[in-house]
Amino acid sequence: VEENLKNKLTYDRYLKVNELISLQKEESNPPHHDEMLFIIIHQVYELWFKQILHETNSVIKSLQSDQIFKVIKALDRIIKIQAVLLKQLDVLETLSPVEFAGFRDHLRPASGFQSHQFRLFEYICGTRDKMYLKFYDHDQKAHKKLQDALATKSLYDEFLTYLSRNGFQIPKEVIERDHSINYEYNEDVKNVILSIYNSHEKEATLYYLLEKLIEFDENLQLWRYRHVKMVERTIGKKMGTGGSEGAQYLRSTLNKSFFPELWECRTEIGTY
Numbered sequence: 001v002e003e004n005l006k007n008k009l010t011y012d013r014y015l016k017v018n019e020l021i022s023l024q025k026e027e028s029n030p031p032h033h034d035e036m037l038f039i040i041i042h043q044v045y046e047l048w049f050k051q052i053l054h055e056t057n058s059v060i061k062s063l064q065s066d067q068i069f070k071v072i073k074a075l076d077r078i079i080k081i082q083a084v085l086l087k088q089l090d091v092l093e094t095l096s097p098v099e100f101a102g103f104r105d106h107l108r109p110a111s112g113f114q115s116h117q118f119r120l121f122e123y124i125c126g127t128r129d130k131m132y133l134k135f136y137d138h139d140q141k142a143h144k145k146l147q148d149a150l151a152t153k154s155l156y157d158e159f160l161t162y163l164s165r166n167g168f169q170i171p172k173e174v175i176e177r178d179h180s181i182n183y184e185y186n187e188d189v190k191n192v193i194l195s196i197y198n199s200h201e202k203e204a205t206l207y208y209l210l211e212k213l214i215e216f217d218e219n220l221q222l223w224r225y226r227h228v229k230m231v232e233r234t235i236g237k238k239m240g241t242g243g244s245e246g247a248q249y250l251r252s253t254l255n256k257s258f259f260p261e262l263w264e265c266r267t268e269i270g271t272y
């Protein structure tokens with residue numbers, strides 16, 4: 001510790017701490033005390049989104065190369081990060097409606113709705129609504145990332161392709177579908193997933209992987225629910241800063257699911 005660190009790698013230099021802590025700039029003037037928390041929490045979310053995207057990309061690569069242990073490991077990490085993302089909303093809920101009203105007008109028209117990393121995450125995993133693209137006309141880099149994601153198979157498409165390559169009867173029209181659009185529920189896919197659940201001793205690894213996938217999907221739905229409750233608690237039925245109907249719009253997203261057959265098959269598990 002006493003060593004001369006002048007030209008050496010230090011904690012601050014490695015992590016760019018000075019740059020990092022200079023990135024919080026309030027819009028309110030004079031700065032409202034609570035705007036700092038609002039900025040930091042969103043920045044922390046974006047950092048975790050970056051890490052989640054890093055992991056989802058590795059899940060896709062591992063699926064393509066049949067490395068299922070790696071897939072499970074990465075999904076496990078994402079699931080743990082999601083638990084942090086969910087818990088973090090507790091901190092933001094210390095921001096009362098009155099405090100938020102003290103600086104909210106300065107944020108317009110910015111909104112979490114425009115988070116390109118969140119949208120990219122949805123696109124990469126499989127919820128693909130092209131309608132969102134138009135919100136990135138101002139940011140060509142983000143627009144391109146989103147378009148590139150639509151031009152490649154989603155995580156779920158890759159998973160189904162993996163199953164098909166490994167002897168499961170996934171219909172040809174599912175494997176060869178136009179993956180730039182939203183995935184649609186398929187009865188034959190449900191039957192394949194059901195067959196894995198019903199032979200869980202023989203297919204133990206795949207069974208475990210399916211359980212990781214559904215936990216991942218459920219966690220995002222739980223986050224959506226916590227987010228909308230927090231929104232209702234903080235701004236009631238006010239319109240969003242991004243211009244949507246606010247809580248009403250957010251409620252319409254609650255049932256979005258990456259892996260519909262994983263949910264659907266459960267009604268039949270154990271009936272034969």
Ligand code: HEM
Pocket residue numbers: 041042045046092095100110111112113114115118227230231234235239240241242243244245246247249250253
């Ligand atoms: C007081 C805190 C918050 C309020 C009142 C709030 C409010 C809203 C509202 C009203 C929307 C709908 C779009 C609009 O018209 O603006 C929205 C969307 C969104 N917010 Fe928040 N938000 C808050 C915190 C956060 C945080 C911390 C995140 C973390 C990144 C976040 C991420 C998102 C995302 C990703 C969407 C888009 C959801 C979708 O389209 O499915 N929000 N938010």
